[in-house]
Amino acid sequence: MTTEPAPGTAAPMPPSAPAHEPETAHEPEAAILLSHAARWYGNVVAVNDVSFSLGPGVTGLLGPNGAGKTTLLHMLAGFLAPSAGEVRVLGRSPNRDPSVYRQIGLVPEREAVYPFLTGLDYVKFNARLQGMPDADRAAREAIARVGLEDAMDRQIGTYSKGMRQRVKVAGSLVHNPQVLLLDEPFNGMDPRQRIAMMDLLGELAEAGRTILFSSHILEEVEQVGTEILVMVAGRLAASGDFRAIRALMTDRPHTIAIRSSDDRKLATTLMGDPAVFAVELTKTGLSVQTAQLGVFRRLVARTSRDAGVRLLEVVSSDESLESVFDYLVGR
Amino acid sequence: MALTETSSLTKDYGTVKALDRLDLQVEPGIIGLVGANGAGKSTLIKILLGLIPPSSGRASVLGLDVVADTHEIRKVVGYMPEHDCLPPDVVATDFVTHMARISGLPRTAARERTAEVLRHVGLYEERYRQIGGYSTGMKQRVKLAQALVHDPKVLLLDEPTNGLDPVGRDEMLDLIKRTGTDFGITVVVASHLLGEIEQVCTYLLAIDAGHLLRSAPISHFTQRTPVLAVEVEEGADRLVVALVARGARAKQDGARVLIALESDALYDAVRDVVADLALPLVRIQQERGRLEDLFRDAAPASGIVQ
Numbered sequence: 001m002t003t004e005p006a007p008g009t010a011a012p013m014p015p016s017a018p019a020h021e022p023e024t025a026h027e028p029e030a031a032i033l034l035s036h037a038a039r040w041y042g043n044v045v046a047v048n049d050v051s052f053s054l055g056p057g058v059t060g061l062l063g064p065n066g067a068g069k070t071t072l073l074h075m076l077a078g079f080l081a082p083s084a085g086e087v088r089v090l091g092r093s094p095n096r097d098p099s100v101y102r103q104i105g106l107v108p109e110r111e112a113v114y115p116f117l118t119g120l121d122y123v124k125f126n127a128r129l130q131g132m133p134d135a136d137r138a139a140r141e142a143i144a145r146v147g148l149e150d151a152m153d154r155q156i157g158t159y160s161k162g163m164r165q166r167v168k169v170a171g172s173l174v175h176n177p178q179v180l181l182l183d184e185p186f187n188g189m190d191p192r193q194r195i196a197m198m199d200l201l202g203e204l205a206e207a208g209r210t211i212l213f214s215s216h217i218l219e220e221v222e223q224v225g226t227e228i229l230v231m232v233a234g235r236l237a238a239s240g241d242f243r244a245i246r247a248l249m250t251d252r253p254h255t256i257a258i259r260s261s262d263d264r265k266l267a268t269t270l271m272g273d274p275a276v277f278a279v280e281l282t283k284t285g286l287s288v289q290t291a292q293l294g295v296f297r298r299l300v301a302r303t304s305r306d307a308g309v310r311l312l313e314v315v316s317s318d319e320s321l322e323s324v325f326d327y328l329v330g331r
Numbered sequence: 332m333a334l335t336e337t338s339s340l341t342k343d344y345g346t347v348k349a350l351d352r353l354d355l356q357v358e359p360g361i362i363g364l365v366g367a368n369g370a371g372k373s374t375l376i377k378i379l380l381g382l383i384p385p386s387s388g389r390a391s392v393l394g395l396d397v398v399a400d401t402h403e404i405r406k407v408v409g410y411m412p413e414h415d416c417l418p419p420d421v422v423a424t425d426f427v428t429h430m431a432r433i434s435g436l437p438r439t440a441a442r443e444r445t446a447e448v449l450r451h452v453g454l455y456e457e458r459y460r461q462i463g464g465y466s467t468g469m470k471q472r473v474k475l476a477q478a479l480v481h482d483p484k485v486l487l488l489d490e491p492t493n494g495l496d497p498v499g500r501d502e503m504l505d506l507i508k509r510t511g512t513d514f515g516i517t518v519v520v521a522s523h524l525l526g527e528i529e530q531v532c533t534y535l536l537a538i539d540a541g542h543l544l545r546s547a548p549i550s551h552f553t554q555r556t557p558v559l560a561v562e563v564e565e566g567a568d569r570l571v572v573a574l575v576a577r578g579a580r581a582k583q584d585g586a587r588v589l590i591a592l593e594s595d596a597l598y599d600a601v602r603d604v605v606a607d608l609a610l611p612l613v614r615i616q617q618e619r620g621r622l623e624d625l626f627r628d629a630a631p632a633s634g635i636v637q
Contacts, residue, residue, distance in 0.1 A: 063496075064498060064499075065467060065494075065499070066466075162368040163368065188523075190365075190370075190523050191367075191623065191626040194523070195623070216500065298610075298612075301603075301612050302606040302609075304606075310598045311615055312615070313616050314615040314616070315614055315615075315616055316613065
C-alpha cells in the first residue's frame with residue numbers, strides 16, 4: 001500500500017453512523033473513504049450525501065432494491081464520477097486516477113463474462129489487463145482459490161450460474177488487489193459453494209484486504225461478519241458493527257425469551273428488578289423486556305439462582321441482523 | 332397418493348449423466364429441493380413436468396406417468412420458472428388470463444380465476460399495467476400467479492426468491508407458505524438458500540450428482556443435539572475453566588462455550604458458574620442440527636459429543 005498519511009482528510013461520520021471510530025489525524029487514510037458523496041441521474045438521486053470510511057476486513061452492504069448499492073460500488077470501482085462530494089480508494093480518486101485500478105477487484109452483479117472464452121482464458125485476460133508479469137501462473141492460482149480447476153479449460157458458456165459467479169471472482173482476484181468490491185457474489189451459488197466463498201472472503205479479510213460486498217441474504221451476511229453498511233433510499237442509514245448499532249436503538253427495548261423450570265416464579269422475581277420493565281408469560285416460556293440490556297445480562301443468572309429456578313434457555317429475540325435491518329429500513 | 336415416485340430414473344446428455352438411477356418417493360407437503368449446481372435439480376423438474384423424457388427408468392407425478400400422461404400432468408401441475416420469462420409489453424391481467432385459457436379454462440372462468448390469483452399474490456391496481464414496468468418482486472408475483480391460475484394440485488417453484496430484497500423475500504416466503512397451507516396444495520421449492528427452506532418447508536429432498544443425498548422431514552435435520560451453547564459477553568475462557576472444574580465437558584468456540592449436556596444438573600452448573608463469576612449472559616440454548624451441516628464436513632460441536 002502506498003497511501004500517505006493525510007491529516008485532516010478523515011470524513012466526519014454522519015450522526016446516523018456513530019458505530020465507527022473516527023479516524024485520528026495521525027493514521028493513514030482509510031482504504032475506502034466517501035465524503036458527502038452523491039450521485040444523481042437526471043432528477044433521480046441514487047446516492048445522497050453519503051460519508052463513511054472502511055479499513056481492512058469484510059463489510060456487508062445492505063439495503064432494499066433501488067437503495068443505491070450498485071451505484072455506490074460503481075463509484076468506488078471508478079465507473080461513475082460522484083455528482084458531488086468525494087470518493088477515494090486508497091487515497092486516490094478511482095474515476096480520475098486509473099492507477100488505483102491495480103488495487104481494486106470488482107465482481108459486478110451482471111454476468112459480464114464472454115461465453116466463448118474458457119475460464120482460464122478469461123482470468124488470464126484479466127491478469128494481462130492488470131499488467132501481471134506472469135499472467136498464466138496468476139490466473140491458475142486465482143482459479144485454484146475459487147476451486148474451479150476442473151472446469152477451467154471449458155468455455156464459460158457451458159458453466160452453471162455458480163461457476164460463472166466463481167470465475168468472475170477469480171478474475172477480480174487475479175491481480176491480488178487490496179480492495180475487493182463484490183455485488184451479490186453469492187447469487188446462484190449452491191450451499192457448498194456459498195460456504196466456500198464465505199470462507200474465502202474471511203481468509204482475504206484476515207490477510208488485510210478491504211472487502212465490501214452487497215447481499216440480500218441477511219443470514220449469510222451475518223455468517224461472514226458483523227460490519228455492515230445499510231443504504232436506504234440513497235442515504236447511509238447506518239454503518240459499523242450491527243450489534244453496536246442495535247445497542248444504539250434505544251427507543252426499541254430489548255426482548256429476551258427465557259424458558260425455565262418455573263416460568264411463573266421467575267417472572268415474579270424478575271419483575272422486582274428495576275432493569276426489567278415488562279415480563280410476559282408466553283406459550284413457550286417468558287418474554288422479558290429491558291431497556292438496560294447490560295444490567296439484565298449480569299443479573300439474570302443470579303436472580304434465577306436466588307429464586308431456585310433452573311434456566312433452560314435464554315435467547316435474545318431481537319438482536320439479529322434481520323431485526324436491526326428491519327428497524328433501519330423502517331419496516 | 333405419492334406426490335412423485337421415480338425408479339431408476341436416468342437422464343444423460345451425451346456423456347454427462349444428469350440423473351443416475353434416481354429412486355424417490357415423496358409424499359405431498361411443502362417440499363424443499365436442494366442440491367449442488369449441476370446436481371440434476373433442473374433436469375428432475377423438467378422430467379416431472381413432462382417437458383423432457385427420461386433416458387431410462389420411470390417417474391410419475393400423482394400417479395400419472397411423465398411420458399404417457401404428459402397432458403394430464405400439465406393440468407395438475409403449476410410451474411414457476413426461475414428465469415425472467417414474462418412479456419414486457421403485456422398487461423398482467425391479460426397475461427395470466429391467457430395462461431389460464433391455455434390450460435383449458437373457459438373465458439369467463441379464466442377471467443375470474445385471474446382476478447382471484449392476482450389478489451392472492453398481492454397485486455391489486457398494478458395488474459392493469461404492463462409487466463415491463465414492474466419491479467422484480469412484482470414480476471415474481473405474476474410468475475407465481477400464472478402457475479396457480481388453473482388450480483393445480485402441485486406447484487413447482489424454481490428459485491422463487493431470486494433477486495428479491497429482504498422485505499420482498501419475506502413476503503414471497505409467506506405467500507408460498509400460505510399457498511401450501513390454505514389451498515392445501517403440494518409445493519416443491521427449489522432453492523439454494525437453506526435458511527429459506529428451513530423457514531417454509533416441511534420436507535427436504537437433497538440430490539447430489541444425480542443421486543438422492545437425503546430425503547426426510549425438515550424436523551429431522553433440525554433436531555436438538557446433546558450440546559448446550561452458552562454465550563457470554565466476556566469471560567468465556569473463565570467460564571470453561573470453572574465448568575471443567577465442576578466436571579463438565581466444555582470447550583470454547585469463539586464467544587461461545589459448548590458443553591456436553593450429560594444431565595439436567597448441568598443447567599444448574601451453568602447458571603451457578605455464570606452467577607458466581609458475574610458474567611454478562613447473552614444466551615443459553617441447546618444446539619440444533621442445521622440443514623447446512625448436510626453440506627459441511629464437520630459440525631463445530633462434533634469434538635465434544637463423541
